[in-house]
Amino acid sequence: MLRSTSTAPAEARPSTGPLRRAGATLAAVLCLGSLLGGTALAETGASAHPQPPVLTRAALDPSLVQGRGADLAMDEQEAESAATNGTVIGPDRTAYTLPAEASGRKAVKLTPGQHVEFTLPRTADAITVRYSIPDAPGGGGITAPLDVTVNGKRRTTMTLTSQYSWLYNQYPFSNDPNAGLLHSDWWITECSCVPDATTPAPVIAKPFRPNHFYDEQRLLLGRTYRAGDTVRLTVPAGSRAAWTVIDLLDSQRVGPPHVDVRAANVLAFGADPSGRRDSADAVERAIAYAQRKHLKVYLPPGTYQVNRHIVVDKVTIEGAGSWYTIIKGRQITLATPAPDGSVHTGVGFYGKDALAGGSSDVHLSGFAIEGDVRERIDTDQVNGVGGAMSDSTVTGLYLHHTKVGLWFDGPMSNLRVTGNVIADQIADGLNFHTGVTDSTVENNFVRNTGDDGLAMWSEKTANARNTFARNTVQSPVLANGIAIYGGTDNTVSGNLIADPVREGSALHIGSRFGAQAFTGRLRIADNTTVRAGTYELNWNIGLGAIWIYALEKNIDADIQVTGDHFLDNTYNAVMLVSDFPVKDLYSITNTHFKDIRVDGTGTSVLSARSAGSASFENVDARNVGAVGVNNCGSFHFTPAGSEFSLTDLGGNDGGGTTGPWLAPWELPNTITCDDRPPVVAPPAPSAW
Template sequence: MPPRRAASRAAIRAASRAAAGAPSRRAVPARVAAARAAAVLAALTASALGFGALGAGAAEALPAAADPAAPTAVTRAALDPALAEGRGARVDFAEQEAENAATSGTVIGPDRTAYSLPAEASGRKAVKLTPGQYVEFTLPAAADAVTVRYSLPDAPAGGGITAPLDVTVNGKNRRSMTLTSQYSWLYNQYPFSNDPQAGLLHPDWWITECGCVPAATTPAPVIAKPFRPTHMYDEQRLLLGRTYRAGDKVRLTVPAGSPAAWTVIDLLDSQRVGAPHVEAAAANALLFGADPTGRRDSADAIDRAIAFAKRHRLPVYLPPGTYQVSRHIIVDGVTITGAGSWYTTVKGKGVGFYGREAADGGSRGVHLSRFAIEGDVRERVDTDQVNGVGGAMSDSTIDSLYIHHTKVGLWFDGPMSNVKVTRNVITDQIADGLNFHTGVTDSLVQDNFVRNTGDDGLAMWAEKTTNARNTFDHNTVQSPTLANGIAIYGGADTTVTANLVADPVREGSALHVGSRFGAEPFTGSLRIDGNTTVRSGTYELNWNIGLGAIWFYALDRSIDQADIQVTGNSFLDSTYNAIMLVSDWPVKDKVRIENVHFKDVRVDGTGTSVVSARVAGSASFENVDARNVGAVGVNNCGSFNFPATGSEFTLVDRGGNDGGGTTGPWLAGWELPNTITCDDRPPVVAPPAPSPW
């Protein structure tokens, strides 16, 4: 969850030469606060006016495939599921993209340009509806619940609006959802603003849009407002009241009288939830005064249930209902379970389940499962402790939660060990989805589904104390609006396996290995194995260049102590490069990247190169097959000194590196021994959609 600052003056001066950029740093989050003052969740009653077509992006005619009689394709991260088989979170819902459904609206996109509605949509397309229009999905399997991902306009002065959406099945049983944009629409520079008409938050920062530092520019540049709109989507869940069959048709209709000028529908997730879970032998929170209607604050009642449960070695049970909690629930040595995340919701401003601070010994034996945490975070304030789950929790499990509208879904401050985070859904966060921060060891993050984070989807950040022996496995991360899908900042013996990452938007990409934010060095091994990325390799705002779907960044120090193995990965439809290794201009002659080995990798489509090297060092390549490469296979700039002896970066060919693009085999000749093939900003050639190899 890094605070982001503009480029240094040295980097600004270097921008016109080659690799000018804006390093970022991380702020240390505040320690866990004591109980926060109670506050009631604000009513969703904002103005019904909107911005019209703000961020609507390009439009195209309704695709012929969206025949009303045709079934709606089931996808995973807007991919044919066969292209992601065995990778990503094993979830119990089916994803269907609106652009593949029957509609009377207009398909927007494809477009990967930041600050546009298509860019932040899954698959970079969505459907825009005006009042009276609909989009209709055919259920692929029995379902009694749906999740709608959507966008509404902001209010003219910010703060969001609300608007209705009608849901019918087979033309009957109409239910009305009240959508809101009160948790969407951030603007401007970090840490962002909710005011679309605000001037620059940092007029002394480098601005790519004008290629200048505004405070030092005469005359001052005119910056269009709203400046850099982002975080445009939200999602809402709905129980349908009964189970419908495969083949039944779910229609989403914007009522004729809707106050929203437009409603964008991105996708529909459908599933069968079933009956609520009942925990009979437990301390039932209702018996201790918890209010399932949400009218009274239930924090004290839940505390009493926890105290009783610990004395009698029982779990705490939260029956179906909505429980208002406007502070942290401190947990240690306790199990808390709900009736299921569709039935039990803990909701409020400042809500969170926190272990004790590591400095106070942390917590142990915490087990949280089967409920939703619904926050009320609408702006990014990094010192606020408004995360869904936080603190230090060793020997603990977090399973089957739905975490929505908090700052960070789960932020762990170690030292701590042996926490397992499994089968959770984490969406619409202002910052990270999950972060292992400082001394987290022997822990697992598996089968989690993360969508629409405002910073890294999943991160390990070894600040001051190293992280060690942690694993991110079989997770899905979709549409982070800033930074990376999965990011590793230092640490020892780390494993990143079988994840699916799609559609990062800017200032990051799908997979990231970074020596930055004051992280401890990479040591031991780093294994990045069997992951799939799609529509990644994004635009880096500050450097004004394209990144790789996977990118290594040496800033604070060299990346040269760990054995880094990148094996069996698939990089699909990369907007720019598939692989990038880079440093920043002020440290380009001080840092290196070494001991990185790519093996059994498939690259299907790049806008530019397979490999972009902008740093000193070396990497080896074996059985890296590529096709549909848009530019020269290797863009080797090294450290931009261009010595007569060749680039400062060496590519080692270990054989079996086949395929390429219009320029011929992607690796042949460019590695002998370290040929300079530097094009700072090569033309981008959009690749075709990925297909079976």
């Protein structure tokens, strides 16, 4: 079978206190933790001439995003660029389709007997497969096999599942493909009507708005393979899945598990690494012992069943690595709702509530949290990491199938979240909610969230002086890649955001959801977005790759957008808007764009649908699909011009077939309003 070649070193036997009881089993657990590859079944023929690997980052040539986004030593290969006898689907950016939710808006569809084969670009001992298989006819998902062969000689079978994908209907969505409208009093774009107010009632096709199609699964290959070796994914004959879509393969070198012989080993306190028995109590006993003895807590390789929150304070908990130590839980229905409105609980590590003083000096690293969340219930606290944690760190976790990977309710300060992978969430990847200050989210990889990838939400108290830096956010199914809702002196820099699917953008600055006003300075610097700017169903228009939205207050803080690259924009690169009912109440001012590159827009560089103003300096654009500035102002169309004015500070070059993107005749506030301009698909981005 495919297994890790690593074993426990002799010095891994603890020698003091209750830790001694763990020594005899540690080597066995390390072996257990390596059995993640499955069973070797057969040998098959290898490709005589492997196809050279095509490496990408967010489905782009890596040279186009150099120095931006997370660096977690994963090599991404898109299935559509690999060798296959399947069918390439896409490109398509239409929401509720399989290509739209795929990385790069393409994937490969396989039927039983078909395969896709990747060539490793460098040494690797682990892979991640992003895939989709059909739902069950009545919802709830199915399982189906996928054979993995390496060099045609070693084969294991992964068991894919659609139990955590396939949502339907309107927010907050349903698992039932046959459900009627959840909100028949809402505007429905598909019928251009409010069904409750329509006679006769429209027929809405079912399933209505299927989405959240993809999931991912990880596999340890059992040994280290070399560059040039091939990994073939084959749908076996007789698969229950009529089709299997492969989006991409990530490969990496994980290396041996981490061992800490001086820590409080959870095995000594009764934890079960087989996952058959609940280990929550044992983990808590280890934490209590470690706090008394001023030790770390160590989680050796294995799968530990934990079905509730582990409350942490003043403790360091480290695993053997996120590929080896798995904390896995079932979602549990509570007998009565909790005071916070939760009707379920599940696996998670939580700081104490801020109202109870919060937690501090918490350090979590080196393990995976596998949740069991299959529906969106916003009152549920079923997040991977939560609560309030000041002066703390979260590093090297893999967070999968929870509601939100990390949701922090402040006030709290000085948290560092670094080097984590957050995948396949029902809602956000990470959210700083209410009074989080002086904290950093850096070098994290976020993919396939059901809401914002990364968010700061200043709902009751302003978030201040926080930084989101050098993260990669891919394919948020709903909403935005990175969203900032109010706050003071925050920074978003050096991130890579790709392929938002619907009703959101790559970068969002929003006065909404009851957020405190923006004050001080907001820096949006040196980020790259690609294939961004989605279709807003309620407005029936396309958004910008960066979307600034004054819904509940003026946005008049100092907003500096500097050094950003907006690539292959579906609609506009930049959009500033106030919702129509409040267009005469709120405006957007004091916003400045400098040293920007825009490579390809389906429509304009700038769409202004608000009163206010912005300045532009050294904004270079090419492959612009419509007039450079689509200026509607606040839709009064006065003889004096638009209510939104532009200041040209020089160096604004380039454009498209209609001429310079920022032409003298557009300044300062010429009305150029085209509510829904034709979309011209831009060419693929290239070196500037």
